[in-house]
Amino acid sequence: MTGKQNSKGFILVFLGMLSAFGPFVMDMYLPTLPAMSDFFQTTSSRVQLGLTTSMVGLATGQLIFGPLSDKYGRRSPLLIAMALFLISTVGCIFSQNISQFVALRFVQGIAGAGGVVISRSIAADKYSAHELAGMLATIGAINGIATVVAPIGGGVLADFGGWHGIFWFLFIVGVLLIIGSMRFRESLPGGQRQNIRWGDMYRRFGIVLHNRQYVRYILQYGFTMGVLFTNIASAPFIMQQYYGLSPMLFSFCFGVNAVAMVISSALAVRFSTMERALHVGNHGMLFISILLSVAFFLDCNFWIYEILIFCLLAMVGMTFTASNTLAMDCERKNAGVASALLGAIGFAFGGIVSPLVGMGDIRMSTGFLFFMGSLCSCVCACFSFHRLPFRKKALNFAPYRIINVFLQKLL
Numbered sequence: 362m363t364g365k366q367n368s369k370g371f372i373l374v375f376l377g378m379l380s381a382f383g384p385f386v387m388d389m390y391l392p393t394l395p396a397m398s399d400f401f402q403t404t405s406s407r408v409q410l411g412l413t414t415s416m417v418g419l420a421t422g423q424l425i426f427g428p429l430s431d432k433y434g435r436r437s438p439l440l441i442a443m444a445l446f447l448i449s450t451v452g453c454i455f456s457q458n459i460s461q462f463v464a465l466r467f468v469q470g471i472a473g474a475g476g477v478v479i480s481r482s483i484a485a486d487k488y489s490a491h492e493l494a495g496m497l498a499t500i501g502a503i504n505g506i507a508t509v510v511a512p513i514g515g516g517v518l519a520d521f522g523g524w525h526g527i528f529w530f531l532f533i534v535g536v537l538l539i540i541g542s543m544r545f546r547e548s549l550p551g552g553q554r555q556n557i558r559w560g561d562m563y564r565r566f567g568i569v570l571h572n573r574q575y576v577r578y579i580l581q582y583g584f585t586m587g588v589l590f591t592n593i594a595s596a597p598f599i600m601q602q603y604y605g606l607s608p609m610l611f612s613f614c615f616g617v618n619a620v621a622m623v624i625s626s627a628l629a630v631r632f633s634t635m636e637r638a639l640h641v642g643n644h645g646m647l648f649i650s651i652l653l654s655v656a657f658f659l660d661c662n663f664w665i666y667e668i669l670i671f672c673l674l675a676m677v678g679m680t681f682t683a684s685n686t687l688a689m690d691c692e693r694k695n696a697g698v699a700s701a702l703l704g705a706i707g708f709a710f711g712g713i714v715s716p717l718v719g720m721g722d723i724r725m726s727t728g729f730l731f732f733m734g735s736l737c738s739c740v741c742a743c744f745s746f747h748r749l750p751f752r753k754k755a756l757n758f759a760p761y762r763i764i765n766v767f768l769q770k771l772l
Contacts, residue, residue: 366546367544367545367546371544372483372487373496373499373500375541375545376480376483376484376496376500377480377499377500377507378476378534378537378538378541379439379476379477379479379480379538380476380477380480380481380500381507382446382473382474382476382477384507384511385473385507385511385531385534386415386419386469386470386473386531387412387415387416387419387593388511388512388515388593388615389511389512389514389515389518389527389530389531390411390515390524390527390528391412391512391515391593391596391597391612391615392512392515392516392519392597392608392609392611392612393515393519393523393524393527393608394408394409394412394597395597395601395608396519396523396524396608397411397524400523400524401458401459401462403459407459407463408459409594409715409716409719410459410463411459411462411463411466412466412593412594412715413712413715413716414463414464414466414467414470415466415467415469415470415473416470416590416708416709416711416712416715417467417470417708417709417712418466418467418468418469418470418471418472418473418474419470419471419473419474419477419704419708420470420474420704420705420706420707420708420709420712421470421471421474421705422442422470422471422472422473422474422475422478423474423477423478423700423701423702423703423704423705423708424566424701424702424705425471425474425475425701426438426442426474426475426478426479426701427478427479427482427697427698427699427700427701427702427704428565428566428697428698428701429697430478430479430482430549430697431482431549431554431565431695431696431697431698432554433554434547434549434551434554435479435482435483435486435545435547435548435549436542436545436546436547438475438479439475439476439479439542439545440539440542440543441475442472442473442474442475442476442479443472443475443476443535443538443539443542444539445468445471445472445475446469446472446473446475446476446535446538447532447535447536447539448468449465449466449468449469449471449472450469450528450531450532450535451532452465452468453465453466453469453528454525454528454529454532470708474704474708476538477704478697478700478701478704479697479700480500481497481685481689481696481700481703481704482549482696482697482700483548484496484497484500484689485689485693485696485699485700486548486549486696487548493686493689493690495630497682497685497686497689499627510616511616512611512612512615512616513612513613513615513616514530515527515612516608516609516611516612516613517609517612518530519608520609565695565698566698566702568695569692569695569698569699569702570702572691572692574691574745575688575691575692575699577741577742577744577745578684578687578688578691578741578745579684579688579702579703579706579707580706580737580741581639581643581680581684581738581741581742581745582680582681582684582685582688582703582706582707583706583707583709583710584710584734584735584737584738584741585643585646585677585680585681585684585707585734585735585738586706586707586708586710586711587710587711587713587714587730587734587738588646588650588673588677588730588731588734588735588738589674589677589711590710590711590712590714590715591714591715591718591727591730591731591734592618592670592673592674592727592731593711593715594714594715594716594718594719595718595723595724595726595727596611596615596618596670597611598719598723599666599723599724599727600614600615600663603723603724604663604666606663614667617671618667618670618671618674619674620671621671621672621674621675621678622674622675622677622678622681623678624675624678625642625674625675625676625677625678625679625682626678626679626681626682628679629642629678629679629682629683630682632683635682635683635686635687636683636687638679638680638682638683639679639680639683639684639687639742640742640743641679642676642677642678642679642680642683643676643680643735643738643739643742643743644739645672645675645676645679646673646676646677646680646735646738646739647732647735647736647738647739649669649672649673649676649735650673650728650731650732650734650735650736651732652669653666653669653670653673653728653731653732654728654729654731654732656669656728657724657725657727657728658725658728673731680738680742684742685703687745688703689703710734714730714734717730718730
């Protein structure tokens with residue numbers, strides 16, 4: 362399958378759809394979370410476990426499919442992941458209770474992770490540093506569009522077919538990607554694969570983690586994902602229960618906010634360097650998170666909340682493009698493992714913060730998690746800019762110095 366190459370247009374659309382698995386798996390059924398509590402006759406916190414387990418699955422699955430794609434090529438593990446996704450999606454549809462649903466969401470997350478991790482590996486296989494930045498930015502924009510479409514489409518489908526209709530739609534998406542995977546021509550020739558034993562294959566995680574610059578980038582990415590998932594977990598309850606929006610109006614607002622990530626992902630490549638884009642995005646994210654925390658404390662109205670969330674997600678999108686490009690460029694020889702660790706730490710951070718959102722007053726906990734995630738992300742970014750003059754000035758800020766000492770001990 363290595364002779365004839367796929368067109369650049371096919372690769373772009375195919376990788377964009379694969380990377381969009383995350384938003385579709387997680388965001389599409391967000392408008393139905395309150396209704397699912399009634400369907401399964403359980404609490405909202407137990408229904409939210411379906412979101413948490415899918416994120417844990419998305420993290421775990423990348424650690425499985427990343428090394429597999431380095432050893433066996435990209436195509437075969439991708440076909441296995443898509444088949445598993447179809448099976449687990451059908452299982453979710455016919456779940457008899459919330460426990461079955463939550464368990465199958467974990468399997469669905471593992472399967473979806475195959476598409477996410479392999480899409481980045483394919484991009485690293487095919488493109489050089491500058492082209493890679495452009496491709497990842499474009500994929501990020503497609504991913505952002507998926508984030509826009511997913512909750513809006515979920516709201517529409519919920520009106521006609523309830524949450525079952527949403528999962529039937531995910532099944533159809535999985536079928537389309539199975540077809541795309543069959544058409545995909547292998548991007549990792551046999552001579553470039555890691556022909557090593559299983560035990561040695563997973564020891565390569567340690568080799569990659571010895572690259573301190575790579576570790577700094579993925580930690581920064583992880584904290585930023587924590588900010589994003591704080592918004593994903595809190596938005597349905599803040600918008601619908603506190604501000605009184607309907608599921609459809611919530612879906613629309615959630616989608617509009619995701620437009621910010623689409624725009625900023627595309628703008629990131631216009632900076633002189635990816636390091637500069639990362640610097641601007643992180644410090645903007647920290648500033649806006651402080652404003653949001655204050656706004657929550659002062660009991661702000663909906664429009665202040667909406668504008669600040671839109672701006673926050675714009676900064677998040679900018680940092681995603683930069684950190685993904687910089688991290689993958691650090692470890693081209695181990696693209697599968699590097700992509701796996703990058704994605705795994707992001708969804709792991711997301712899985713950790715999501716249950717914390719519901720502790721106490723949801724707006725106060727959300728504001729605190731926004732601030733802490735942004736601060737830690739900013740410190741990791743500054744710590745990685747060892748060649749840039751603004752690092753020394755930034756790290757004079759007291760909270761930065763404390764976290765910087767911790768990172769120096771860790772790394």
